């Protein structure tokens with residue numbers, strides 16, 4: 001207990017004494033966490049947006065012309081049995097004609113003397129099924145019904161969406177890993193400067209019989225504190241930016257950045273880990 | 289207590305020490321003498337295992353240089369006190385903190401640390417300097433802080449490498465009396481020095497003459 005107290009005091013003392021080198025590691029950790037924090041929120045909200053676009057995705061089923069209403073009713077029931085389907089909208093021949101007039105401004109009966117527009121269904125899928133594989137599978141199942149003439153959906157749109165979603169995800173995860181590693185290395189280099197400036201403390205401690213763990217502990221505490229302070233700075237910068245953004249710019253952009261306390265908790269945790277790992281990496285060389 | 293078994297520890301071709309056979313007993317006062325570069329510091333460093341022999345081995349109590357693991361060396365150093373010409377105090381700390389460091393690393397309780405530090409500081413005559421910063425002290429006082437730091441852990445042997453190197457003659461003489469008193473309380477003392485004028489200060493001391501890395505008068 002007393003030892004722990006001694007080591008914590010040593011850690012704080014080190015932080016206090018390290019001035020420039022310590023401030024440098026704090027700034028580096030703060031900057032990386034600001035990048036990581038904004039990057040995370042931007043990526044998260046982009047993915048949410050992509051998901052929203054995905055929710056507008058639907059499949060159109062064109063029915064053969066002149067089918068009996070009993071068959072149609074039966075088919076509707078069959079559609080209802082497909083688990084992946086969320087919503088079914090039936091568009092009759094008449095409403096298709098009305099739709100046509102709405103879209104093209106011309107009455108179909110003025111062009112042709114009969115209505116060529118087949119009845120159709122527009123279905124949307126439940127969220128977990130809104131991916132290319134499920135869509136193709138559902139479409140194939142629907143196509144097997146004899147009254148179905150054609151199943152249409154925007155395949156390239158879906159492909160593109162999935163490609164970008166994957167791309168964003170990979171980019172975010174790799175940026176996160178790279179940034180974290182870079183900040184560990186940079187923080188550890190500046191912690192190394194701190195340790196170098198106090199190598200006489202280390203050699204004195206060795207002289208009087210301190211174990212390596214005992215020598216290491218204050219530097220680890222110091223590094224963790226630096227990480228913690230860096231993270232607090234990052235949290236304040238990000239929090240104020242979002243506050244400003246949401247209160248003054250939302251009307252222009254229509255975007256609201258919302259983060260929970262868990263986000264700030266994560267930042268602070270990550271900052272401490274960066275500081276801790278950075279200091280462990282830094283001290284290694286001085287203990288052989 | 290300390291035994292060198294045919295120890296060689298060289299740097300490059302000639303420098304260092306060669307074929308050292310030596311036993312130092314509990315409670316002895318030993319002068320390691322010889323000109324600068326003779327190998328005195330090397331012998332001391334072999335004792336506190338800052339260096340390891342290329343040939344032979346050094347055994348201090350139950351620590352054997354040929355078998356010791358690096359994680360055990362701190363425990364050897366808690367039994368061996370060291371002082372140097374340049375004192376090696378932590379300048380940003382006061383006298384109390386410098387001495388207490390020696391006990392904190394061995395996980396003592398605060399009350400015991402306090403008691404022991406005050407005792408040892410009184411013993412070396414620094415009871416009135418407890419909360420002085422080490423920079424505010426004279427050379428002789430700084431060396432006594434270093435001695436207090438070495439002594440507070442109650443070592444079996446105190447190693448002193450040119451302890452008077454930075455002190456004027458009168459202060460050196462006081463220091464030798466202090467080392468003698470410490471020795472009379474049962475701690476072995478090994479003083480490495482090229483200053484032969486210190487020798488008469490300790491009448492019963494054993495002399496070991498080192499020359500070009502070898503012991504001249506084997507005993």
Ligand SMILES: Nc1ncnc2c1ncn2[C@@H]1O[C@H](COP(=O)(O)OP(=O)(O)O)[C@@H](O)[C@H]1O
Pocket residue numbers: 299300303304322323324325326327328329330331
């Ligand atoms: N780390 C080292 N590297 C190379 N040579 C060294 C090293 N330490 C000591 N020596 C050499 O070993 C010899 C003995 O040194 P040392 O034990 O310091 O002598 P002393 O303490 O008697 O003055 C000297 O010639 C010195 O130059």
Ligand SMILES: [Mg+2]
Pocket residue numbers: 325328329330449450
């Ligand atoms: Mg020397």
